[in-house]
Amino acid sequence: MSPALNLGTKPLGWPQSYGEEAAPRMGFFTDTSICIGCKACEIACKEWNEVPEDNLVFSGQSFDNTGALSANSWRHVAFIEQNVPAATPTAEAELPEELRWLMSSDVCKHCTHAACLDVCPTGAIFRTEFGTVVIQDDVCNGCGYCIPACPFGVISRRERDQLPAAAGAEVAGLGTTHKCTLCYDRLKDGMEPACAKACPTNSIQFGELDELRERAGQRVQELQLQGAGEARLYGEDPHDGVGGLGAFFLLLDDPEVYGLPPDPVVPTRHLPEIWGAAVLAGAALAGAVVAAVAGGRK
């Protein structure tokens, strides 16, 4: 990473802009080694967030009929069937390989340096007091800049024609973009996100990011000691191309196998220029904004 882009290990504007309201940075640690692929996370998410169903077609891709993260799927469980060398050498000479079925629940990464947030021209996407990244449906105008900006392909626009006819006319949030909010509303009440709460095996763990990183480090060591040399963490490193992920993973194979980019970089490469422009613009506008705010609070 270029030194010019040293953005630090904390999200911009967080926590300092929240003052006393600021909370510890919250996130997910998804330990895919204990994921049983039940999809409770997908359903619990949809139930809580009232995300519409969008697909009633058999995919033929193992047990994955969700396909990818989108405006209508904020959690997505990937299923990867692979033949790998037998873990425990036995006399089963005719079976040198054994089947491995990887499952992993994917979600918005709540990046430390979130390109979606950087490019959003309307201020619809913001960094919350929990350090998470949320799209505000009451602000979003559906321009879709955030969609290509995301290095993980998490975001899309909710369109009527993606939804089954039976979904009814009054689907919320049509024409705007959507993704995981890390259950922003629940967090405000001290509740854990719906997916993490439901997860039967605790594969999805929710908590303070610092604590999760520590726990994840121990877990990966433990697995490696047990002989799972392929166990690794993904997105836990605050010095990577996105400043570390607010939702990171323990994987048992290369990220590409799970459909994750091996070395994600925040694509807002022109951030320094944006920064400069913003400071100028901010200075120019400051007076007017102060006046407006002051007027509004009379």
Add this chain to the structure above:
Amino acid sequence: MFGQLRDDPLGLARSARSRRSETLRPRTDRAERVVKSVCPFCAVGCGQLVYVQDGEVSQIEGDPDSPISRGRLCPKGAGTRHFVTSPLREYRVKYRRPHGSEWEQLSLDQAMDMIADRVIKSRRETWQEQDEQGRRLNRTLGIASLGGATLDNEENYLMKKFFTAMGAVSIENQARI
């Protein structure tokens, strides 16, 4: 404002937060009651919390107090709200007359009365006092019943009690299947 310039110069954090986001609260906050229940799917028996708001179920999620499930649920359990509020749920009695090609409406009271009449009639017609060897049977095989295993114990109890007194013996359950 100058605080914002210093702390959130690009307007990415607090200054971008809308009024709605600021005041957002989980909908469970508005529940008028939270009722302890048990998941109706498999036999693990996970604890559920049923949130009721404006006379409707607004959320169902795991009960952390349950020593069985510790607040967790599988996809079916997590989807329970839409099981009880399914768009396909029936709320009125439907009646199909013999050889009919359409459903018809019927009041619950009338349906109950008609069913009671049919039970009495079929029971009379198919009553077996004894078999051909003179052994006491005291029963009817003309009325059968098959229950699912989401029946409460109390429901099964009343069913077995009444049907047995009625002499109906082919009273069965998913437990056989």
Add this chain to the structure above:
Amino acid sequence: MGSNMAECHPVGFQWVMEAKLRGAQLIHVDPRFTRTSAMATRYVPIRAGSDIAFLGGIVNYILEHGREFREYVVNYTNAPVIVDEGFKDTEDLDGLFSGFDEETGRYDNSTWQYAGMEVRGAVQSDETALSGHQVGYGGAAAHMRRGEPPEEDPTLEHPRCVFQILKRHFSRYTPELVEEVCGCSREQLVAVAEALCDNSGRERTSAFCYAVGWTQHTIGVQIIRTAAIIQLLLGNMGRTGGGIMALRGHTSIQGSTDIPTLFDILPGYIPMPHAHEQQTLAEFVQQNASTTGWWGRLDAYMVSLLKAYFGDRATAENDFCFDHLPRISGDHSTYQAALDMLEHKVKGFFLWGENPAVGSANSRLHRIALANLEWLVVRDLVEIESASFWHDAPELETGELKTEDIATEVFLLPAAAHTEKNGSFTNTQRLLQWHFKALEPPGDCRSDLWFMYHLGRRIREKLAGSDDPRDRPILDLEWDYPTEGEQEDPRAEAVLREISGWDTEGRAVSGFGDLKADGSTACGCWIYSGCYAGEENLPARKRPGQEQNWVAAEWGWAWPLNRRILYNRASADPDGKPWSERKKYVWWDETQGRWTGYDVPDFGADKRPDYVPPDGALAEKAIAGRHPFIMQADGRGWLFVPSGLQDGPLPTHFEPQESPFRNPLYGQQSNPARKQRRHRLSPFNPTAGHKGGDAYPYVLTTFRLTEHHTAGGMTRTVPYLAEVQPEMFCEVSPALAAERGLENGGWATIITSRTAIEARVLVTDRLRPLQVQGSELHQVAVPWHWGSRGLVTGESANDLFGLALDPNVLIQEVRGATCDIRPGRRPRGPALRELVESYPHARQERHR
């Protein structure tokens, strides 16, 4: 084995994952590599239906290598007991035990008895012959003098002792044979057996989990029996971390068996009375109960039940209204009822949250059966296929049914959801948990409690004043339940209290020990007795788990007597000391003079471990202090079962009704006592070695997905569940796909002699060809969640199966039949039947 726990019981599976994180080994033996296999330390594929061979291989391994837990086996099982001289094993008779009657297809079990025991009386044999059911449990009619078998050899050397019989019986179940029958490797079998042995004994325990992958066979009960033998030999019963867990599929399926809606039992597993010219209550009790063990109090349980049913009308003078009970005389199970509907013998049918048009084996036959009823009442949340068959059954398309010809009058009554009623469910660990009503049922929706109570009330009103003696039982019924609310819902607590029982003063009893045979107590289900002790709804207790120890005794209430592990006396050695400190659970405290520990002790708490029953002792007092299995007449775990089973005292490998292979062990191909329900609509595929057998070269098995529930009526209706598994599919291996030209994501047609259905194809390495008897076997696996209605629809797997039943419990074999498979969709209209008719049917004679 026989369970896909991660998929079917995911939240229960958290405890398995937690054990695994603490170092436990998880072994999964299954025809399919499932989400459970993916989590396992070791996965072993086997051919569907070959479980007894695999488990028998483990039994043989234990016995060959002396790995049994000797002290446990000698003291706690019937291993030392000498068996009758006349007993002949399947090893002696080429797959039959002594006592088989070729004519009736039934066993007479008199030679299976303990040596020196009185042979069953004539009345008893009569009972058996009539129903095809041996009555009673726990050694019914085994009348022992003070709970001890007449002849025993504690050295286990006597050639006729159970231990030696067991050894001979399983001696041919070698790793090589297991490989030949099951299709796994011999090394895999040995590795599993070693892991089990290494993790059993004083310091360690192992558990088996099973589900309908074991029960849905013509040998289902005997598969479970084989696991019981292993667990008794290894000392894993009655101990923490041990046992055999029946992972039951539905929220209260355990409750539906305990308080049965089943034709052959009354509440608490009391047998339904059989047809007799004359039978008194005393005779019924004498014929169905042993005198020793807890079944020795059957008189008290039965009289208390009759008092709960008929109240003050039940008196000693009228034999407590025993004659009010109807009599059974054969198979009145749901499959027989469906066949009787086709003959117009059944006029009316009630369905309560059950959907045979999708969920019962040969669902096509059930749909046609429904079309032959006079009236049908369906109680459900949605219009299920069993309510809609008259306007959308697939048989309308083939021309077999016509709407205007169907005379069935259908009442669809919307039911209340669990959130709309109070009541208790009994979960898979026998735990009763109360669910509270959150809101009133909307519209015409009502609970089944409401429906049954008010239907009963109306019928009683219409019959009031009748002097017809047949109406007497209805009018004599105790049927006054308090109601509440605008809808007049009966109070569920009042029903639960009746189930638990009360005495003459109307006080709630504390447990079944309080029940009397003199009519002074009433109790609706003796094993649930005490669930309302102290006038408290104990199933409604919700003391948070985090405030209790790991047994969590104050969350709900487990039958019997809130005991969480059955036969827990076995967690201690014969002297009453824990086998190990790590595994201690219930033990004898000499200073207090009582059993103590974490759970409610199995025994009377003050029965000393060295207690020896006096001559003539009855019921539980006849069980010695060192015998943990208190429901059995001799207090021991039964390796060998002298009575209570229809198909033999020991498990034996038999091929499924339909199999591409001959049985390599015996001339007897399949379970000789299995029940075959043949019908024009329900033929069988010819089996291996018979003409046409090769037309169905593949093994067919059903399975369930996490994302759906059973016949789908509760999940195809839920948008979020519908989308995650939207279509009916079949799983095949890449090799079979290549052999038959099946394409992933394309269509296949699966054919049996019953019908053909279509499904999308999922080609997966998770299904692998097996080497069985020297040839390559392919298996086809189908989920059974789909039907013609719902947000997502598909064809029903159950259409494919015939009616071959386990003789003990009359459960259908859907986990191992045969089929053919072809690429593409099935023919439409009458051409469907033409395709099916082009395949061979088994000839009518009974084939062994």
